[in-house]
Amino acid sequence: MKKTMHKLVCLALLGAAAGAQASVIISGTRVVFPSDEREMTVRLTNEGKEPGLIQVWMDDGDPNASPDKISTPFVLTPPMFRMDPAKGQTVRMLYNGTPLPQDRESLFWFNLLEVAPKPNADSGMNYMQMAFRTRIKVFFRPKALNSARQIEDAFERLQWSLKRDADGGYAVRLDNPTPYHINLIGLALAGADGKALYESEDGGMAEPGKGAEFKLKDMKAPPAGKFTVRYTYLNDYGGSVEKQTELPD
Structure with missing residues (x-):
C-alpha cells in the first residue's frame, strides 16, 4: 500500500494539461476540528463524467512530504477509493488523542489526490496520466477556545x-x-x-x-x-x- 500511495503522489507532479480540471470537489474550504470531538467528516462529490481513483491523507505543513512518511494525530478512512461520476463519498477524520496545545489552535492540512482514468487502450493514442491535488486547512481548536x-x-x-x-x-x-x-x-x-x-x-x-x-x-x-x-x-x-x-x- 505504501508504494502505491507514493506512486500516486508522484503523479501529481505531472501537472495538468490546458483546459483540464479536477472533477472531485470538497464541500468546504476548511475544517474546524473541536478538541472535544472524536471525529469529523469531509464530504466529496464527483462532478465529472468519468470515475476516478482518490487518495486522501493529512500533513502538518510540508506539502511535498510523502504520505507514508507523515505522522499526524489523525486517521482518514477510507484512505483510497474509487469514485464514480455523480456520486458522493464521506471521508471520516479520526483524532487519535495525541496531546496537542490547549492554549492555541494547531494547523494541519487535508490532501486529496484524484487520478483520472486511462483512455481506452484500444485507441492506440499516446496519453499522459493526469492527477489533480487539492489541499485545505484543518484547524484543531481546543474546547476552551471554541466559542x-x-x-x-x-x-x-x-x-x-x-x-x-x-x-x-x-x-x-x-x-x-x-x-x-x-x-x-x-x-x-x-x-x-x-x-x-x-x-x-x-x-x-x-x-x-x-x-x-x-x-x-x-x-x-x-x-x-x-x-x-x-x-x-x-x-x-x-x-x-x-x-x-x-x-x-
Missing part, C-alpha cells in the same frame, strides 16, 4: 502597523497575539471618507502569536491624516467577512 464570542473578540486584539519594506515601499504589518489563525484574502488602506487609497494584492495568514505583512501596491509615502485598514478574512465556514480598524499613528 463564537471569543473568536469575534480576538479581532479587537489584533495589532496593525505601517512598515517600510525592502523595496522602498510600504506594507501593513499584522501582529496576532490571539490563539487563532487569522486568514486574510484582501486588505486596503482607506481615508477618512472610506475610499480605498492603497490596496494589497496579497492574501496571507497570521498564525497564533506570529505576524504577517501585506505589501501595498504603489505606495511610496504614507498618506496624510488618519486612515483605516479595511480587511477581509475567512470565517470557520470559508465565508468572507469584512472589517475595518483605525491604523495607529
Whole structure:
C-alpha cells in the first residue's frame, strides 16, 4: 500500500494539461476540528463524467512530504477509493488523542489526490496520466477556545502597523497575539471618507502569536491624516467577512 500511495503522489507532479480540471470537489474550504470531538467528516462529490481513483491523507505543513512518511494525530478512512461520476463519498477524520496545545489552535492540512482514468487502450493514442491535488486547512481548536464570542473578540486584539519594506515601499504589518489563525484574502488602506487609497494584492495568514505583512501596491509615502485598514478574512465556514480598524499613528 505504501508504494502505491507514493506512486500516486508522484503523479501529481505531472501537472495538468490546458483546459483540464479536477472533477472531485470538497464541500468546504476548511475544517474546524473541536478538541472535544472524536471525529469529523469531509464530504466529496464527483462532478465529472468519468470515475476516478482518490487518495486522501493529512500533513502538518510540508506539502511535498510523502504520505507514508507523515505522522499526524489523525486517521482518514477510507484512505483510497474509487469514485464514480455523480456520486458522493464521506471521508471520516479520526483524532487519535495525541496531546496537542490547549492554549492555541494547531494547523494541519487535508490532501486529496484524484487520478483520472486511462483512455481506452484500444485507441492506440499516446496519453499522459493526469492527477489533480487539492489541499485545505484543518484547524484543531481546543474546547476552551471554541466559542463564537471569543473568536469575534480576538479581532479587537489584533495589532496593525505601517512598515517600510525592502523595496522602498510600504506594507501593513499584522501582529496576532490571539490563539487563532487569522486568514486574510484582501486588505486596503482607506481615508477618512472610506475610499480605498492603497490596496494589497496579497492574501496571507497570521498564525497564533506570529505576524504577517501585506505589501501595498504603489505606495511610496504614507498618506496624510488618519486612515483605516479595511480587511477581509475567512470565517470557520470559508465565508468572507469584512472589517475595518483605525491604523495607529
